[in-house]
Amino acid sequence: MSDYNAPRSTGKKSGRQKSAAQKVLTANQGHKARKRFGQNFLHDGNIINKIVRAINPKEGQNLVEIGPGMGAITEPVLEATGALNVVEIDRDLIPRLRTQFFNYPNFKVYEGDALQYDFTQLVDTEAENPAPLRIIGNLPYNISTPLIFHLLSYTEQRLVQDMHFMLQKEVVERMASGENSKAFGRLSIMTQYQCQVIPVMEIGPEAFKPAPKVDSAIVRLIPHKTIKNPVKDINSLNKVCLAAFNQRRKTIRNSFKKLISAEQLTELGIDPGLRPENLALADFVMLANFVTDNPVDLENA
Numbered sequence: 001m002s003d004y005n006a007p008r009s010t011g012k013k014s015g016r017q018k019s020a021a022q023k024v025l026t027a028n029q030g031h032k033a034r035k036r037f038g039q040n041f042l043h044d045g046n047i048i049n050k051i052v053r054a055i056n057p058k059e060g061q062n063l064v065e066i067g068p069g070m071g072a073i074t075e076p077v078l079e080a081t082g083a084l085n086v087v088e089i090d091r092d093l094i095p096r097l098r099t100q101f102f103n104y105p106n107f108k109v110y111e112g113d114a115l116q117y118d119f120t121q122l123v124d125t126e127a128e129n130p131a132p133l134r135i136i137g138n139l140p141y142n143i144s145t146p147l148i149f150h151l152l153s154y155t156e157q158r159l160v161q162d163m164h165f166m167l168q169k170e171v172v173e174r175m176a177s178g179e180n181s182k183a184f185g186r187l188s189i190m191t192q193y194q195c196q197v198i199p200v201m202e203i204g205p206e207a208f209k210p211a212p213k214v215d216s217a218i219v220r221l222i223p224h225k226t227i228k229n230p231v232k233d234i235n236s237l238n239k240v241c242l243a244a245f246n247q248r249r250k251t252i253r254n255s256f257k258k259l260i261s262a263e264q265l266t267e268l269g270i271d272p273g274l275r276p277e278n279l280a281l282a283d284f285v286m287l288a289n290f291v292t293d294n295p296v297d298l299e300n301a
Contacts (some may be wrong), residue, residue: 042072043206044136051218052076054200055136055164059083062161064122066114066137066147069093071100073136078104087114089187115147123159123278133159138166141214145171145187155194155223156234163221164200172199172217184277185248186241189284193237195221229285237288244276244284252276259291 006199015038042048051073057063058078068074070093078084083106096112110117114137133145133154137279139147151232154160167175170183176197177183191197200218205211219241231237244255253262253272264274270283279287 003249038081042207043209047203047207048072049074049166050201051166052080054218054220055134057081057134060131061134062122062131063134063136064119066135066139068097069138071097073138074101077136078107082106084108085110087112087117089113114141115150119151119154120157120159131233134161135163136165141168141171148187149190152190152194152264153159155221158223160223162223163195165219165221166203166216167219169202169215169217172219175219175221179280180278182277185245186238189254189281190238191221192281193227193231193285195223197221212244229282231285231288232292233288236292237284240284240291244279248276250275252279259296260287260294264290264294 042051055073055077057077059081061081062085063077063081063083064087065074065077066087066178068086068088074084074086074097078101082104084104085108086097088097089112091111094109099110119133119135122133135151144165148165151160151163154178171187174183174185174187176193176199177185177188198220200220203218205213205214205215208216240256240259243259244252247255251273252270252275254275256265258266260268265272268286270279270287
């Protein structure tokens, strides 16, 4: 898979990043990964270097890391920027992180679940030109999809510059997929509507401890500065996607029957005999706007 569109570090800096990764892993020996938090810790220095080059962190940027774990990415990012906010749910890791990076006064740890965390508090909205968020993280596979939807809500508020995530490879494929593909679905539509989706690199299980049973991938999400064909209500787009893909083997005549009749689909220029994965993103935007303009009481439908 293609490499990143980011400048490569000098040899000297790459060496520092590799030694930093090794230093972090040595310092955190003894911590056992917790299955309930979906923890798989990076330990491959070469992969860590590539990820940091893809992120390309710069001093003065507003970076936040979700689930820093044992700090494999945290250390080189801090070396590059001098400042970083992290959100960590594992109480056992938090004191380790604070001790590990005590010499960085602008390193801040927020204890909690990223699914519930309000990321707006990390943006100085009172400033004349507030620094937008650059969000990074090795997202737990068991909550990756709901967490992505949570984070996409901040792109609607124009608070995010970009996002770089380590995810299950299959999730990245779904995010980047186009119509007429089995991978195309609600995640594809909601992500692509709000962001440019750029798969960056694939990573094998051997780069982690413990090794997951699946391949991973890095994805870059860049929020659209302007949405050319905006929906009237983002909730309607989500509603249409849920109706379409909850029973994706059905034709849209059946999956949309509580929202839009077959006759109305035909009037919109959409064949009711198609399956949801055959529709393009623009079709879902049109359907969402129709639902907004012609609301249906689903409880009494």
